[in-house]
Amino acid sequence: MNSKKINAGNVWKQVEDVMVPRLRLSVNERVVYYHLLRHSRLEGKVRYRFSIVSLGRGTRLSGRPVRVAVRRLAELGALRLVRRSKTGHVVEVRVPDEIRAARCNAASVGDRRRAPAHGASLEEIDFMQTKALRQAIHSREGGRCFYCLRRLAPTVRCVDHVVPLAQSGRNSYRNLVGCCLECNSQKGERPAEDFVRWLYRERRLTAAELAGRVRALDALAAGKLQPAVQGLRK
Numbered sequence: 001m002n003s004k005k006i007n008a009g010n011v012w013k014q015v016e017d018v019m020v021p022r023l024r025l026s027v028n029e030r031v032v033y034y035h036l037l038r039h040s041r042l043e044g045k046v047r048y049r050f051s052i053v054s055l056g057r058g059t060r061l062s063g064r065p066v067r068v069a070v071r072r073l074a075e076l077g078a079l080r081l082v083r084r085s086k087t088g089h090v091v092e093v094r095v096p097d098e099i100r101a102a103r104c105n106a107a108s109v110g111d112r113r114r115a116p117a118h119g120a121s122l123e124e125i126d127f128m129q130t131k132a133l134r135q136a137i138h139s140r141e142g143g144r145c146f147y148c149l150r151r152l153a154p155t156v157r158c159v160d161h162v163v164p165l166a167q168s169g170r171n172s173y174r175n176l177v178g179c180c181l182e183c184n185s186q187k188g189e190r191p192a193e194d195f196v197r198w199l200y201r202e203r204r205l206t207a208a209e210l211a212g213r214v215r216a217l218d219a220l221a222a223g224k225l226q227p228a229v230q231g232l233r234k
Contacts, residue, residue, distance in 0.1 A: 006095060008042050014096035017131050021159055023076050023101055027185045031059045032069040033078055033093075040093040051088040076101050122226060127159075128171040134159050136227035138178035146177035147187065147196055147213065148204050160184045162192045162220065173227050174220055192217055 020030060035058050040048035050058075056066045070089070073079045077099045080092040127133045137159055144151050146160070160179045163169030167189070179187075187195040193214060200210040219225050 006041055011037070011041075011095050019078075019096040019099065021128050021134060023078070023099075024161070024165065026069070027181045028059075028061060028065045029069045029072055031061065032066060033073055035059050036073075036079065036091065036093045037095070040091075041095055046092050047082060047090055048093055049088055049090045054088075122173065122229065123223075125173070125229065126171040127173050127176050127227070133229070136229050137173065137176050140173075140225060140227040141178040144178075145180040145183055146216070147179050147183040147192075148199055149209060149213075150180060152178070152180055156181050158184050160187065162217065164189050173225075174223055177220070 015030075015033075019025070025033065032055065035055065036048055036050070039050075040046065052063050052066050052070075055061075055070070056063055059066065061069075070079065070091075074081050074091075078094055080094065081089065082092055083090040125133065127137055138152075138157060145157070157178055158181055159176050160183070161169040161171075162175050162177060169175050183195075183199075186198075190198075196205065196210060196213040196217070199205045199213075200207070205213065216225070
């Protein structure tokens, strides 16, 4: 692993465009990863020493979310745990093109952002493949969170799998929605319909909005909510 300083701008693009959607990082995992990256690789250091308490202070998270985020980042290969003790952790922080699960190479990220092959069918497209295709999902939602319906700025939005990948969900337009980071984190692995009903109980949706979200989920699964993509086979 190279210890020289890296291009922060390129790494940020790789994280946001490839690593976050492909690894489905939660808000907490992103915060923890960025903090560790900032104090290690972006300063030309491969290894970084920290305690859960100090990392919590730095990220403004409590102990349990920090532990969970560190554990999952290690499972994904974003971190390599070198040493762990009561006094702290020593980790090697990996940038996206060093993470096998992200399958991201700094020299080829641009090449992978190609449009679908001309004449491709909408049903054949992996909508997590490129930034343009993910944008098509957001555009379909009209700039709002599919779940809670609040209007979103580009910095607080993500693409969510209605049926999680761990439960055999696909990267089809029928299984992807644009949503806010908060809903993405809170929904987790629970069924989407259960989640929107929870939003209603939390008074974040009205009864009419809940009914609309349930209908939208049915329409999504039926292929009725199609994003606009150029060059598709009719």
